[in-house]
């Protein structure tokens with residue numbers, strides 16, 4: 001590692017100028033949707049700009065939890081990250097609207113919202129939070145895994161010690177269901193599941209498969225309670241140093257990274273359940289009626305979400321087709 005670091009620092013471009021190092025940190029492995037997107041980003045920048053930038057990847061929370069990494073991006077000590085919106089509510093509370101349960105009907109619907117006016121307006125707001133957001137990626141729809149038993153009704157979550165992200169929207173929803181939500185940074189989750197400190201967690205198939213949660217979780221309930229967007233963030237310090245051609249190349253790289261990330265999510269949505277069953281997980285999928293019972297159990301939190309984010313905005317999101 002020391003050697004790689006030294007090599008990066010002394011790296012020079014073909015023209016003899018020093019290549020600028022870009023540290024990119026993310027919570028999941030190199031072969032996850034985040035890793036695939038980060039590699040696609042690097043390839044695209046290198047294709048456009050040659051060796052002006054040298055990328056150093058820090059997968060698997062190598063720079064710490066998502067909150068710490070985003071703080072690093074604000075400060076400029078980390079140049080880039082790919083991160084879930086679950087974490088970003090702590091930096092830009094408005095973005096929490098995308099974490100509202102059962103708001104999005106499908107991946108296609110969510111992508112249209114994020115690529116359209118509502119999503120693009122939200123991306124621009126990250127400037128006010130001391131961050132530069134390049135593009136929306138995604139993780140997919142979040143599902144519950146646990147070691148206690150199959151979940152088919154809201155009552156089945158009663159008292160379930162479920163790890164949530166440090167996200168008020170998620171925490172409120174699980175509390176209303178009667179579960180015992182336990183907010184925790186991602187790097188602690190596998191250990192807590194192994195030790196039985198928590199019964200379960202919730203994440204999309206992209207995470208459940210790439211983080212090998214089948215090794216520590218027995219039951220998977222496909223409830224799709226929350227769509228989980230991701231964002232490609234760059235530090236305002238680095239963005240401010242880029243010239244116009246470099247900014248164009250970085251924007252194109254973000255588009256290429258999103259295509260790679262969505263491609264990964266499409267594949268894992270198609271094959272992930274079979275993979276997890278082969279690995280021994282017991283899987284149940286909620287019927288539309290069962291899903292409606294979960295949605296009905298969230299009537300109280302919905303009042304809070306509407307007051308916080310605006311019923312009008314939530315209606316506009318649901319009306320996009």
Ligand code: PAF
Pocket residue numbers: 027028066083084086139165185186202203207
């Ligand atoms: O559950 C989380 O904390 C996030 O979904 C994860 C796995 C860190 C990816 O952003």
